[in-house]
Amino acid sequence: MRAIEVENSELEIRDRKHLWHPLTQHKVSPNMLPIVKAKGTILTDDQGNNYIDGISSWYTAVYGHCNNFITEKVSRQMQNLDQVVFSGFTHKPAIELSEALIEILPAGQQKLFFNDNGSTATEIGIKMALQYHHNLGNDRKIMLAFEEGFHGDTFGAMSVSGLSVYNGAFEDHFIRVERIPVPKGDNNEEVFQILNELIRAHNIAGFIYEPLIQGAAAMKFHDAEGLNKILKICRENEIILVADEVMTGFGKTGKYFASEYISEKPDIVCLSKALTAGLLPMGITSCNQKIYDAFYSDDIAKGLFHGHTYTANPLACAAAIAGIELLKSEVIQKKIKWITQENRNFVEKISENTKVKNPRSLGVIMAFELDVETDRYGDLRNKLFQYFMNNGVSLRPLGNTIYIVPPYVISEEDLHKIYTVIEGLFSEF
Amino acid sequence: MRAIEVENSELEIRDRKHLWHPLTQHKVSPNMLPIVKAKGTILTDDQGNNYIDGISSWYTAVYGHCNNFITEKVSRQMQNLDQVVFSGFTHKPAIELSEALIEILPAGQQKLFFNDNGSTATEIGIKMALQYHHNLGNDRKIMLAFEEGFHGDTFGAMSVSGLSVYNGAFEDHFIRVERIPVPKGDNNEEVFQILNELIRAHNIAGFIYEPLIQGAAAMKFHDAEGLNKILKICRENEIILVADEVMTGFGKTGKYFASEYISEKPDIVCLSKALTAGLLPMGITSCNQKIYDAFYSDDIAKGLFHGHTYTANPLACAAAIAGIELLKSEVIQKKIKWITQENRNFVEKISENTKVKNPRSLGVIMAFELDVETDRYGDLRNKLFQYFMNNGVSLRPLGNTIYIVPPYVISEEDLHKIYTVIEGLFSEF
Numbered sequence: 115m116r117a118i119e120v121e122n123s124e125l126e127i128r129d130r131k132h133l134w135h136p137l138t139q140h141k142v143s144p145n146m147l148p149i150v151k152a153k154g155t156i157l158t159d160d161q162g163n164n165y166i167d168g169i170s171s172w173y174t175a176v177y178g179h180c181n182n183f184i185t186e187k188v189s190r191q192m193q194n195l196d197q198v199v200f201s202g203f204t205h206k207p208a209i210e211l212s213e214a215l216i217e218i219l220p221a222g223q224q225k226l227f228f229n230d231n232g233s234t235a236t237e238i239g240i241k242m243a244l245q246y247h248h249n250l251g252n253d254r255k256i257m258l259a260f261e262e263g264f265h266g267d268t269f270g271a272m273s274v275s276g277l278s279v280y281n282g283a284f285e286d287h288f289i290r291v292e293r294i295p296v297p298k299g300d301n302n303e304e305v306f307q308i309l310n311e312l313i314r315a316h317n318i319a320g321f322i323y324e325p326l327i328q329g330a331a332a333m334k335f336h337d338a339e340g341l342n343k344i345l346k347i348c349r350e351n352e353i354i355l356v357a358d359e360v361m362t363g364f365g366k367t368g369k370y371f372a373s374e375y376i377s378e379k380p381d382i383v384c385l386s387k388a389l390t391a392g393l394l395p396m397g398i399t400s401c402n403q404k405i406y407d408a409f410y411s412d413d414i415a416k417g418l419f420h421g422h423t424y425t426a427n428p429l430a431c432a433a434a435i436a437g438i439e440l441l442k443s444e445v446i447q448k449k450i451k452w453i454t455q456e457n458r459n460f461v462e463k464i465s466e467n468t469k470v471k472n473p474r475s476l477g478v479i480m481a482f483e484l485d486v487e488t489d490r491y492g493d494l495r496n497k498l499f500q501y502f503m504n505n506g507v508s509l510r511p512l513g514n515t516i517y518i519v520p521p522y523v524i525s526e527e528d529l530h531k532i533y534t535v536i537e538g539l540f541s542e543f
Numbered sequence: 544m545r546a547i548e549v550e551n552s553e554l555e556i557r558d559r560k561h562l563w564h565p566l567t568q569h570k571v572s573p574n575m576l577p578i579v580k581a582k583g584t585i586l587t588d589d590q591g592n593n594y595i596d597g598i599s600s601w602y603t604a605v606y607g608h609c610n611n612f613i614t615e616k617v618s619r620q621m622q623n624l625d626q627v628v629f630s631g632f633t634h635k636p637a638i639e640l641s642e643a644l645i646e647i648l649p650a651g652q653q654k655l656f657f658n659d660n661g662s663t664a665t666e667i668g669i670k671m672a673l674q675y676h677h678n679l680g681n682d683r684k685i686m687l688a689f690e691e692g693f694h695g696d697t698f699g700a701m702s703v704s705g706l707s708v709y710n711g712a713f714e715d716h717f718i719r720v721e722r723i724p725v726p727k728g729d730n731n732e733e734v735f736q737i738l739n740e741l742i743r744a745h746n747i748a749g750f751i752y753e754p755l756i757q758g759a760a761a762m763k764f765h766d767a768e769g770l771n772k773i774l775k776i777c778r779e780n781e782i783i784l785v786a787d788e789v790m791t792g793f794g795k796t797g798k799y800f801a802s803e804y805i806s807e808k809p810d811i812v813c814l815s816k817a818l819t820a821g822l823l824p825m826g827i828t829s830c831n832q833k834i835y836d837a838f839y840s841d842d843i844a845k846g847l848f849h850g851h852t853y854t855a856n857p858l859a860c861a862a863a864i865a866g867i868e869l870l871k872s873e874v875i876q877k878k879i880k881w882i883t884q885e886n887r888n889f890v891e892k893i894s895e896n897t898k899v900k901n902p903r904s905l906g907v908i909m910a911f912e913l914d915v916e917t918d919r920y921g922d923l924r925n926k927l928f929q930y931f932m933n934n935g936v937s938l939r940p941l942g943n944t945i946y947i948v949p950p951y952v953i954s955e956e957d958l959h960k961i962y963t964v965i966e967g968l969f970s971e972f
Contacts, residue, residue, distance in 0.1 A: 133855075244716075266851075412570055
């Protein structure tokens with residue numbers, strides 16, 4: 115546990131001077147905790163305290179931090195080709211990554227458009243869907259999205275995010291979006307009806323969705339069959355399907371991508387986070403041949419005139435290629451299966467506890483709501499966060515939702531420590 | 544020169560299979576040229592041909608490609624701390640970068656908000672300007688921008704970009720923007736009048752501008768005094784000043800930032816490109832205390848709820864710290880001054896040529912228009928591009944504008960070769 119007297123360590127004080135942290139109201143937030151080392155599953159603070167990284171640093175470092183297999187490949191890349199304009203030029207790391215990725219992406223994906231993060235990946239997904247119809251001469255300008263979806267923080271991405279509760283300053287500028295509830299099994303028929311009415315009333319261009327699990331909505335699961343039917347209805351109505359697999363991608367649900375659980379396949383897939391194995395930023399928006407063909411024309415204006423400077427950065431490509439090699443390896447696949455089973459056992463174990471609501475797991479993701487009277491505790495979320503940190507586990511509760519997304523390389527001891535600390539909640543809260 | 548018979552090299556063929564390149568209509572574009580090595584100022588293709596990188600790979604690799612001083616620092620960082628959530632946590636590379644950056648940023652800049660590229664840097668600039676007024680209870684929801692400005696490709700960034708000519712599919716979704724012409728000296732009074740009328744007619748929240756040089760508009764220069772007066776009028780009317788220094792930043796204009804040429808200082812500065820020394824993607828949006836204070840509140844909703852996963856990535860921070868160290872060094876400052884003078888000499892030399900229109904230079908940036916009947920050549924831009932590549936120089940003409948932004952480390956021989964190849968244009972075209 116971090117001693118109280120180091121609450122204002124040198125780095126904490128220097129941090130406050132010039133840094134404005136993301137998703138943070140600094141006036142009501144405690145100091146930012148200085149992390150000086152990350153290795154494997156462990157984060158170390160400036161006082162030498164260790165924390166198990168129970169969410170793989172926002173679902174990125176799934177092969178462990180500073181993984182030698184990956185860093186060596188990036189180091190080698192850095193000696194040879196760091197960066198080159200990706201318009202007019204190409205390079206081997208991008209080509210090799212495209213081949214490796216197409217092999218594991220959901221069936222039908224054919225082309226990759228590079229960018230830099232999850233927000234830009236979904237912006238391009240939205241732009242592809244809108245311009246697909248524009249290029250075909252269809253008057254379709256409205257996007258469809260789930261209530262409580264989250265797809266990023268740039269204007270287009272914010273617009274389709276139903277979750278964005280603190281966006282009062284920007285709402286007047288949002289692109290036009292209609293929303294449907296997520297299918298939970300018992301409400302499926304109602305959702306289909308709302309969907310059909312919206313399709314009749316509006317010219318919908320595309321549907322953007324987080325397949326099976328809504329991450330930022332607090333790891334909310336929905337019904338695979340219901341989602342499949344929604345996708346089927348959309349496809350029958352020529353609505354472009356944009357799967358946002360930024361959080362779910364690269365093995366976290368037990369399969370390479372969550373879309374594999376659903377028989378209707380997406381037209382477009384948005385990727386980031388674990389794509390680069392927790393090393394550095396990159397996004398990719400992939401699509402099937404149908405989308406690409408609608409942009410391929412003698413008319414220059416039908417192209418997709420989007421491009422970020424560091425697009426297809428060779429270092430990020432090298433990290434991603436190494437990551438996919440690990441993902442496909444027998445040892446990582448075994449670990450994913452093992453964590454999947456451990457999560458199931460844990461969910462079963464805690465499901466009878468009266469303080470546990472809606473325990474659930476899929477792949478390495480496990481979540482439940484802590485059923486306590488939140489009024490009594492006031493700032494419950496921060497208390498939960500601090501409880502975990504004090505016990506050497508880094509988790510980020512969302513409200514009263516506790517969830518884990520451990521690195522695939524986690525040891526039995528560390529995974530069981532996370533479970534034990536979580537169980538400790540039931541007597542503490 | 545690349546031999547014709549390798550037009551379909553192995554990498555070119557593999558590239559075409561799964562890659563969709565940025566800003567490219569593939570149907571009318573030639574193969575992408577495979578670059579296999581970048582070292583210092585030289586790019587090498589898959590047939591061993593060398594090209595001088597005359598635009599520092601989109602104004603990023605200003606200290607030369609694969610610069611050992613920088614790559615060694617990133618390698619070391621990669622052994623120790625690759626990535627950690629930047630909400631709730633902090634780390635030394637971000638802290639050190641914030642201190643190094645505040646020291647060289649235009650006067651008054653106090654806080655840094657991290658992101659991943661130029662588009663997100665300007666999106667956050669726009670969000671800061673809009674939410675600043677929202678938080679203060681002001682009804683101001685319109686952005687002001689220059690005609691022909693370019694600020695990126697996400698929805699917010701596209702909206703303020705007057706240049707976006709291929710955005711027909713998205714225009715209905717743009718945020719509200721009013722535009723003024725750039726001040727060219729002889730039109731200044733007219734610009735001020737338009738500005739004053741717009742201010743009277745609309746509740747303008749912020750003004751976003753590329754100071755002194757509009758990059759994507761083909762390195763168009765404008766009048767510093769005129770810009771200064773525009774900024775003064777905006778400030779008097781409580782319009783937030785958002786300087787987009789993504790292209791101009793980090794020494795390219797001869798000073799650390801173009802804003803140093805102008806006495807009215809920006810409230811917000813957008814940074815990317817050379818920020819990370821051409822190694823990997825990162826953006827930063829900095830601001831002065833006035834902006835930060837408008838978000839600092841007991842009211843959580845007044846915070847800036849924006850955050851990308853790899854925000855403040857330690858590897859990118861390490862590259863940026865190393866880059867700033869180089870930028871401030873005597874040897875790089877000398878080189879910048881030397882290129883500045885060489886550019887001036889070259890501009891003077893070619894200014895009498897009848898095929899040269901509007902030759903201009905500022906710092907390492909030199910540009911002019913080639914005054915030839917473009918009809919005669921049809922696809923002039925591609926012919927110019929190919930001419931330069933055939934002569935071992937990588938430049939990216941914009942229409943009939945030729946411009947250079949060479950790496951600061953360029954040798955005398957290579958810089959003079961660029962000039963010589965440019966002069967060769969005058970007999971070829």
